Amino acid sequence: MSEITPEDVKSKLDAGDALHLIDVREDHELAICALDDAEHIPMMSLFLGLKKTAAAQDASIVVFCHHGIRSLEAMKFLEIQGFESVQSMAGGIEAWARRVDSTLARY
Numbered sequence: 001m002s003e004i005t006p007e008d009v010k011s012k013l014d015a016g017d018a019l020h021l022i023d024v025r026e027d028h029e030l031a032i033c034a035l036d037d038a039e040h041i042p043m044m045s046l047f048l049g050l051k052k053t054a055a056a057q058d059a060s061i062v063v064f065c066h067h068g069i070r071s072l073e074a075m076k077f078l079e080i081q082g083f084e085s086v087q088s089m090a091g092g093i094e095a096w097a098r099r100v101d102s103t104l105a106r107y
Contacts, residue, residue: 002075004087006096009062020055022063024074025093029066033093033105043070047077057082064089064096066107 012019021038023030030040043065045051055061061083063071071088078086089096097104 002087003068003072003090004062005090006100009089009096010100018060020053020059020061022053022055022061022074022078023093024063024065024070029107032107033097035064035093035096038064043074046074053078053083055083058084061086062089063087064092066092067094068092 009019009021021035023035023038023040024043024046025040026042027040034040039054041051041053046053053061061078063074063078063086065071065074068088068091071092075086075088091098093104094106097106
């Protein structure tokens with residue numbers, strides 16, 4: 001199981017690292033707050049194959065949700081699908097809003 005802190009995600013993005021962010025929250029959660037450039041795929045749509053990620057198999061992927069629980073499951077799913085470098089953002093967008101970007105709405 002591989003988790004990454006919101007601070008480390010921010011550092012990598014600021015350094016220009018190529019990270020493919022995947023937000024697995026539901027539409028109504030996305031309407032409250034979102035991270036720029038994140039691909040939105042609700043977790044059940046991912047699991048049921050209704051929507052697939054645009055990420056390459058060898059991309060560095062960071063999956064996130066509200067608190068980091070669903071993203072752990074989505075990370076495992078993507079690893080089973082053959083994605084080579086997948087991490088879950090620990091604490092989810094809630095931790096991001098508390099520790100990285102306090103302007104983001106919290107719920």
